[in-house]
Every structure is written in structure tokens, then in C-alpha cells.
Amino acid sequence: MTAATRTTGTAEQIMLRLSDRLVAVERVVSRVMVVGFVGLITVNVGMRYLAGRPIVFAEELAAIMLVWLAFVAISISLHDRAQIGVTLLVDKLPGFARRAMEVAVNLIIAAILAVLLWKSVVWVNSPMVAFEQVITTGWKKWPFFLVVPLFCITAFIHVVAHILRPTGEHHEVTL
Amino acid sequence: EKELRIGLITPPPHVWTQVANRMADSLPDESGDALSLAVFPAGQLGSEQEMFQQLGTGLLDAALMTGAISSLRAPSLAGWFTPYLFEDVSAAAAAAETPAAQEMLDELQRAGVQGLGYTFAGMRHILMREGLIETPDDLVNEKIRIVPFPAMQTWWQAVGAVPTPVNLGDVYSGLQSGLLDGIDIDLDALVGLNFQEVAGGLTLTNHMAFPAVLVVSQATWSGMSEEERAAFTAAAEEALAWGTEQQVAAESANIASLDGQIEIGRVENGNEVFGTANAAFQEAYGSNDIISRFQEQAREAAQ
Amino acid sequence: MTGLSFLVLLGTGMPIAFVLIATTFVFLYMADRLPVLDAVPQIAFGSVETFDLLAIPLFVMLGEIMNEGGLTRRIFRAARAWLTRVRHDLPLVNLIANLALAAIMGSATAQIAVMSRTVVPEMEKAGYGRGYSTAITAAAGLLGPIIPPSMILIIFGVIAQVSIADMFRAGIVPGLILFALMLGLTLWQASRNQTHGAATRPVETSRIKASLPGLATMLIPFVIVGGISFGVFTPTESAAVAIVVALILGGPVFRDLTWKSLPAILDRTVQNSAIVLFLIMAAKVFGWVLTFNQIPQAVAAFIASLTQDPTIFMILVMLSLVAVGMFLDGIAALIIMVPILLPVATATYGIDPVQFGIMVSMTLVLGLLTPPVGAGLYIAAAISEVPITRLSKLVAPYVLASVLVIFIVILFPWVVRPF
């Protein structure tokens, strides 16, 4: 069974479908971010030399876009299992043990993400954060911080999907 | 024994870091070994914005923050950047004793921190790749590296320059190559980073002061006994005053060390020469009650 | 206990970034300091909120466009057109094309992947052994992260708060020395191998016609190195401008790039950036918690008690990093180790952070070619179908050449600040 043929509605399949749909959205967001900051930086260089007036907020805004890209990209890479680990020992294990190890690892990761979600919700709502602003524009900064709890949710969904995913069905992405 | 943590963004040799080290030296004695202080310089615990958040949650106990970033938490602190309010560092230090300066520290409480006092970096001057500054016309459309926070931005935009954000570490090559036409800088940083090697003219404009604020986390403060607070305050006041003294001495020593290495000029009546920019600052910040009281009291203190 | 949990989790194959975060949790639990976890989201956000780090996705993307737009292939062809009459032209072309590519691309793996595909088959056709050809190609990939631009140097600059332009300039001379050593080694090996190495047939097209696209492509390193050296751009900006130039060359000029290839380029950029950015984030969280609890200070005191001599200190660091690099990815190792080692190097031994950075980066990059875990070995072996054990032996002389250059960096610091 592949993602495309997965149509029935058991809880586990809903989770897998959710993960796949979510990652499609995340890919679009990530592409927009990359194009966005390449554009922003290039325009800023142009403004500096052609118009003699750089965009004062360009660097600060581009750095925030990088943070957004980072969190979205990490979530995608968790879906794609593209993060690097040392698999030297695990590769030597027999199939069932390897699968058990994989489930155990993903359970730990899911637990970490749950704790981070809790901590990041507390953080975004803390009174201290209300003072934060984008220095060059004066915008409130907390909306930008929302990417952290959002990431924890999407990453959690991808990781849980890996736990539920039937043995043998892999998302080996060869990019 | 309680170990407290103090964070700052300045590197180890900077006067402000030495102020923190001095506090760390004297605090055990002052408190009868009840308190000690670990110093985390050079932004080891994060940017100033991040340290403010850590102070708010009580993770970090104290910090020596720039007035620049602190003014984002307590807007009245922007009053310190009133152009041409102070003749020199000693005048700024005198203004730190005014009631309005204390009101500014009190305003920091809404950000979850207790403001204990001020110390100072050198006055701000203008270093250009080429030539001296006589009037703001010399700065129109020039790319100037400034500390990017609202009060300084307001003034520089009104001057007509192009404020250009560049990391302090990249300023040397930026001046060398012409990415920057000039910088807004204090003499300690100028001498410390050898910018005189890549710039032609230093104009002593004295246009702004640059204070640091010593803040303590409210959580830490309320967890201290009366005696501990008294000991901490005593250690802090002694170190802050010492830092200011160092800075006053450094100002003339720095000018002397630059003599002959670079063309040096002065803008004598900057109050008038930069009148338009000064007015722009006043328009943006003068309506704040604490700031207007501060300006008045600082002028009285100077007489 | 904390160290043990790190090793155990590493062994489970857990992504390294999560190993670091999990170890942070264990550490705080053991130290009875769990409230410090409150700071984690803030530190994670702040860790990548740096304009200089934007250079990472940008240089990754530039590499992708170079390959997808056929620009890499054109550099190879141009170099080849001029050397057809020379004995052992192909090994030379391989190295020279790698040098040119190194001035554009920021990582060794991307460079090894594309060159293994392009050059190794050509060398085999001309009669060179596949093992020999693959070894040169994998080894020449080491030039990528040393000659600017370079991801690992960007990351070092950000962590160490050293100007990235300074780091880039510092890589040039050691990179060229390494290139010269590799050139000598390659030719010596080729000359011992009597059966091969006659000059290959001239390519059909004329030299001018073959080299024009290659020359046009060399606009890109000119934009990057020239732009940074003359201060026209910051390193980050130079990458963005180079991307625009590469898009124009690959698209309207050479017509290899179409709108359809863009999504794939962007997705690969995102994926490769995700790995590095996650490592940076996790290492920052880990490092912050260690610093908060004054662990690096304790490590520093311990190391300082071992030796007073900066040179011996650097050699000790180098040897331990060679061992670390055998198992751990270089960038991961860099962002874990530098916050601990750098303060010792600068404050205790008075070592120039730029020199230290080049030494550490070159050493960790070597890990790409050392077994048992080496991405460079794996990629080259997979593409060329040479067994990894054999390839490891074949690249060994080049690894030694690189070690020699690292010793030069340690003993003669002026090579990192030649101008």
C-alpha cells in the first residue's frame, strides 16, 4: 500500500494521510521561503548600489525567514527521514530488531517533541515575549515565534506516522 | 552559598565585562560569603533580547545591558540618547544621579527586572573612510554603520545618511572596501578594533552618550534577604562607579593614542550644526514625560 | 551518565540533532535543573536567527543550480579542451575542474557526487583504473570546503564570532597548497602506471568553442571571491548574487535549466539545509545548557593543565578531532566541539581564532574520507561501484597530504593571514 492508495479510514491511516498532506503544504512553504530570501537579499544589494539606499530591515527580516525555513525544513526532513544519524550498528541488526529499535527511537523523539510543544506554548504566551519586537520595523515579534509550537505539532505528526507505518513501507527519498 | 549568574554581550577586555568581574570579586566579601557571582561575557548565554527573556523567567539572575536594547523594554530609557544632552562621559554620569534616571530604572520593573544603576561606554563620534565632517551635508547618502535601535536610527535618518546594518566584526573590512562610508562609534571600540588603520578622518562629534544598565531578575531579587540585597547593591554601586571612572580616563587616553595616526577634527557647536536631526529626535521622543523631565534635570545637573 | 546516554543514543541511529537534545534533557534531569528547559524554545529560535547563516541554504542552492544547469559539466569540458595534448590530461583536468568548482561550491559531498558521475567514466574510457579515478575524485572534493566559499567555514565564523570574509580569505593558501600536493601525487601515481596515460583524443569541437561556456561559468567564482575580497558584498549577499548569475547562465544562456527543474532544486536545497540547520539548533541548545552549568570552563581548566604550549595543544586537538571525524559528520562535530575548545584556544593559549578555525575545519573535513563513517567515501563508492574498503586505501595518500597541510597551518600561522 502506498500513500496514494491509502483511502480507508482507520485511525492509523488517518495519521499517515495527515502526515503526507501536511508535508505537501510544508514543501510549498519552504520553497516560498527560499525564493523569498534570495529575492530580498538580491533586491537589497540592488537598492544599495543602484538606488544608494539599502533596505534597513532586509537583514533582520531575512534572518527571521531563515528561522522559519529552518523549522519547516526540519519538519519535512523528519517526514522524509533525511536527518543524519550513525546507523553503523543498527544496520547490523536483524530486521525485526531494527524495526523495534526504530519504533523506540521514534517514541523518544515524539516524547521530546511533546515536551518542546508544552515549553514553547508557555514561552510564546509569557509576558516577557510581549516586549519583543523586530528592531528595525517595530513590529511585534511574538507572531514570528509561533513557528516553534507549529513545528512541534507537525514534526510530532510525522514521527507518530513513522511509528504507525507498516513495516516495509518506507519514504526513501532520493533527492 | 548562593551562586548568581550575570550575563553581558561585551567581550572579556571591555570595561563593562571588567565591571562585572569586579562585582564578582567583591560580592563574597560584601555578603559574608552568602553570595557569589559567575560572569558570562561575550553573549555566551545569548543576545540581550534573549537574556531579557531569561531574566524574566528567573533563569538568569543579572545582566549588564546596553541602554539601546533596554529602551525596547522601558521606552523612557531612550532619553539617554537625546543628542547633545551631555558634554562628555562625566556629564552623563552626573545625569545618572537625577530622579528621572531613577524613574527610568523603575519603568524596567514591568519587564520583570530590577534596575540597579548605570555605567557608561565612551561618547559616540563619527569615523569616516575619508575626510572630516563639518555639517550634516557631508553625511547625506553616505552609508553609515550604526547600532540599529530606534532612537539612534531616528537621528541618523534625519541627518540624511543611509544607516547600514553590518556586524561589528565585519566593519573593518567594510571600511577597507567601501561597503561602508563611515561608522557611528565610541573611541574604545575604535582603538580596540584598529579602525584607524582603514579610515581617514575621525570627527569628535560627541553626539550621544551610551549607557549600560545593571538589571537583576525580579524573581532573584525577591528571593534575596534584606542583607543580601544590601550586599549586592553595595558591590554593584562600587563597580559601576569604578567603570564610569575608567571610561572617563579612557576617553582622553584614546584620543591621545590616535593622535598622529589619523586626521582628527571636532564639531564644536553640534547642537546647532545637527539642529534638524536633533529636532527630529525631540519630536519622536520629547513627548514622553519621563524623558522630558530627564532632559530638564540633566541640563540642570550640568550647570 | 550524560556522556553515556549520548553514546548509547548515537548507537541507536537516532538523528544526531535529536541525540543532542535528548542528552540535554538527561543532563538537566541528572543535575536537578529541569526548569532550565524553559529556555529551550527561545534558544532554538535564536540559534539560527543570524543573517550570516543564510549563506548556508544559499550556497547549497548555488551548488544545486550548478549541477542541474549543466554548469559543472561545462567547467570540466573547458578544462579538458586545453589539456588534450598533455600527458595524463584527464587526472589533471579532474583536479583543475575540482579547484574551479571549489571556488563556487561550499561542500565536498555535492562536489564529489557530481564529479564522480562526470569524470570517472571519462577517465575509465581513457584507460585509467576505476579505483584510481574514483580516489582522485573523492580526494579532490576536499578542496570544496577549504577553498572559499565553504559551509563549514561559515558555521565556524558564526560560532566563533569571527568575520566570515576573514575565514574565507584564510582558506585560500592552505587550499592551494593542498591542490599542489594532490597534483604532484596524482601525476606521480599516473607515471608509475605505464599502461595508461597517453594523451586522449582531442574533443571534436574547437578549444575556443568548448572553453567559452566554461569561462562564462567562471563569472560565478569571480562574483563570489571578487565580491567578498573587494567588499562589494557580504558573503551572504555574494551567494544570492551568484545564484542569480547561475540561473541566468543555466537558463536563458545555456538552456539547460527550465522552470520545471526549479521545484526539485528548491526541495534539495531545503533538505540539505535542514540537516545543517537542525544540527546548529540542537548543538546551540546543548552548548547553552553546558555553558549555563559552566562545563566548558571546567573542560578548559582540565586541558590547560595538560600542556602550556599552544602548538602541542593544537596537535592534541587535531589528533582527537581526527578520531571524532572517523565516526561523526564534520559539521556536526564542529558545532559540538568548537564552543568548548575555542575559548580554551584563544583565552588560555592565545591562538588566533582564524588559524584555529582553519585547522579544526580541515581536520573535520578529512572525516569525509576516513572509514568507518565517511560521507565522501560512501557517495563516491556508491556512484562508481568501488568497494569502500578498497577506496579507503586508495585515498589514504591524499588524506596524508591533507594532514601535512594541517601541520603547515599549525606551524606556520601566516598561511591563514597572507594578506
Ligand code: NA
Ligand atoms: Na568551496
Ligand code: NA
Ligand atoms: Na570518517
